[in-house]
Amino acid sequence: MVEEQATASEEFERQPVPARSLLGFKSFVGMYAGEHCAGTELMIGPLFVASGVSAVNLIVGLLLGNLLAVLSWMLLTAPIATRARLTLYFQLEQICGRRLVTLYNLANGVMFCFLAGAMVTVSATALGPIFRLQMPQLTDLYPNSLGWVVAASVVGVAISVVAAFGYQSVARFANIASPWMVLVFLAFGIVAAKQFVDASGAQIDSWDSAWNLATTAIWKGGEPLPGQIKFTFWHVTFFAWFCNMAMHIGMSDLTVFRFARKSHYAVATGAGMYVGHFMAWIAASMLFAYQLYETRPSxxxxxxxxxxxxxxxxxxxxxxxxxxxxxxxxxxxxxxxxxxxxxxxxxxxxKQISVPTPLPGELAYNACGIAGLLCVIIAGWTTANPTIYRAGLAFQAIVPRTSRFAVTLFTGLLATVAGIFPAIAMKLLDFVAIYGMILMPMGAVIFVDFWLLRRLGLQSSYAAYSRTTFNWAAGLTWLLTLAMCVLMNKVVGIEIFFVSLPGWFIAAVLYIVLSKMYQKKVHAEAAVTAAS
Amino acid sequence: MLRTLLQLLSWLALLATILPPLLFLTGGIELVQCHVSMLTATFLWFVVTPCWMERQSAQSAQTAEAP
Incomplete structure (x- = not known):
């Protein structure tokens, strides 16, 4: 274990991870369980309720969607990671070339900034109950009060400065906080369940009576709140499957699993999925369901x-x-x-009618008091910290001469500006789906490049082979796939939560076809140059 | 010996974090008592655990990598 810890800190950015640095199964269980119990879970669970989800659709949809996510890590990401043992960025550079990877980094960095912004928003809601601030509403796209702007700015700047100065310290703090946070999330659900029992006067003496309470009071289904779209079984399943799409199908976690001794260690992602994206989402959703249940018309x-x-x-x-x-x-x-x-x-x-808003700070405080508030702040902070840091690394790759301190601080301030606008947090379900969709085509490119191109008589890692800095086959695959996804969404009417599935197959086919054309063209040009 | 004692205290803190909500569920305590107990357990966890918990994990392998 000591040896594992020592080697884990070595980065191996541009070389395969050597055998001496490989990690055991337990390292991945702990990492995923902690990382996926984040501040944003406190927003996602309530948004399911706002979307009118029913009990059976929520529970079965989450069970299936999370299983599909774990299988995606096991069957798509880990087999490549444990064979190539390279970071996502280095592997992409071999395939796409330096300039295209720079573009990818820009997209990745911007997405990370917005995600960190949502975490800043979540953490800032914890200041509401303390300072009696006017908080944003579910339908708000812009900040609705000076108090909110100040709260989000203070939280965002504090997170940014700490990330710039002491990233490693916060990462250590996150590890320490993780087991406690998981239990506080569980406590949210337990307290909310009791509050429902008391408020409804239901007698819970059997599985049937508990299920009856769940279906008639907690997750009743029916129409979504105004401004939200209706979530069915398929919405829940696909959301749970694709909310970490950038990590599994998009291949970001090649960087993590390059350290795994065996490919099947990816089953450890189940710890994150079923703790964070099952238990925590359900618990957080119960908090908002109870708020709705207790709200009476004015x-x-x-x-x-x-x-x-x-x-x-x-x-x-x-x-x-x-x-x-x-x-x-x-x-x-x-x-x-x-x-x-x-x-x-x-x-x-x-106009005086407003839609009840899930504010993580208030929800957590009402359920678990100050410990709940601390959980919101710590969950938002510890997950915004690595997100800002990763966004900073992505941007630093574009401007390598800038210091890591400056770029992390700048990234944090961008995330703070994003966090002041509640739109990202209030529309988090949509944002997460878009985030996965944007990075997904490059995952398909890596998959095809690794498993199929050589079998089809084409050159894999073509940028490294041809010394090009922009592999047009990969670049066009990315852009055309995104264009097709937008068309499927806007013209055909396929919702954003589903387009990434056909999108992946489109990207895979496009990359094969375009590689065939592009590699032929480049070879022909090289032959002409050589002849002349 | 000291490390074992600290670990024991951390385990107790975790137990004291989840036990009050369970007691509230069964009607054993009021919500206010649940809040106070959870806050005390939180304090204990964050004071004791950093003294013994190992400071690195696979997470650093993920987050410290450069693009």
Whole structure:
């Protein structure tokens, strides 16, 4: 173990990892369990509830989606990682050439910045209950108060400065915090379950009665909240499968599994998936479901509904007052307000109906008190830290002469600006799907290059072979695949959560066809040059 | 010996983090008591654990790599 620790710190950026530096199975279990119990889980779980997910779709969808994710690591990433034992960047450089990898780094760095921005947003929500700040709403794209801008800026700058000065210290702190964080996430779910039992008056004395509470009170399904799209079984499955798409199908984790003694060690990713993306998502979703369950329509909303909708005119006032706020009621009230604005009865500024917002800080505080708040801050901070650092490394590859300190600080400040805008966190489900889609084609390029090109009579690692700095076959594969995915989304109407599956096959076929054309053209040009 | 004692305290802190929510679930304690117990356990965990937990893991292998 001591030897493992010593060797793990060696980086082997431009050479295969030697046998003496390989790591055991336990190292990967700990790493994945900790890394996937992050601040963003506190946003993703509640967004499932906001998307009207039902209990069976959530649980079975997560079981299947996470299994597919683990299999993707085991069957796509790890077999290549344990054979080539190279970092993603070096392997891509061999295939794509230096200039194309620079473009990839730029895209990767920008995506990491936005992701870190979402983590800053999550951490900043922890300041809400402490300083009584006005927090952003679920439908907000821009910051809605000065207090929020200050809160997000303070948190973001603090995270950035610490990442620039002491990345390794925070990484060590993250390792220490990890077991405690996992238990606090579990505590969120346990406390929320009890709160549901008390609020609903349900008697839980059997599996059936617990399941009945889950389906009728916690994850009721039905319409999503206004501004959210409806999540079905397939949405949950594909989201769970593809939310780390950049890491498995996109091959980012080649860099991790190049240290694995055996390819099957990738099964360790199951620890991250079923702790972070199953237990933590379910627990976090219960916190928001309870907030919704306890939210009652305001006097203003009841008056609005009774005065302007025949559907509510005859409903008993007592029933309306005690009815948990539903997506349907909210939509009805918002539609009435909109009609009143269009009729000139009220102005847009006078609209009062707002959608309940999942604010991780408040949710965690209500469930677990200050320990819950600390969990939100630490989960956001410890995961934003490596994300900012990785984004910094990606940018530094583009401008190598800049110091790592300066580039990490700059990256952190970019993430802070992104974090001030709540849009990324509030639309995190969509952002995560786009993030995976953008980096996915390069994963298909690596897969085809490693397993298929030589069997098809083509040259693998073509950039290294031909000394080109921009492999057009790979570059066009990337761009055309993204264009096809956008078309499938905008023209054909395939939702963003699903396009990456056909996208991967499109990228694989494109890379084979384009390589055939490109390698022939380059060989022909080389022959002409040699002859002349 | 000291290391074993510290590890034992860390385990106790983890137990004290998850036990209060379970007691709250079964109706054994109130939510406020649960919050106080969890905060105490959190304090204990973060004071004791850094004294013994090994400081490197495979994570450093991942995050320290340059593009």
């Amino acid at each position: 006097e203003y909303m009841i008056q609005l509904l009774r005065d302007h909708s025949s559907k509510y005119a005859d409903v008993d006032l007592g029933v309306l007052h005690n009815m948990p706020l539903s997506a349907d009621t909210l939509r009805d009230a918002m539609a009435i307000e909109e009609q009143l604005v269009q009729a000139g009865t009220i102005t847009a500024a006078q």
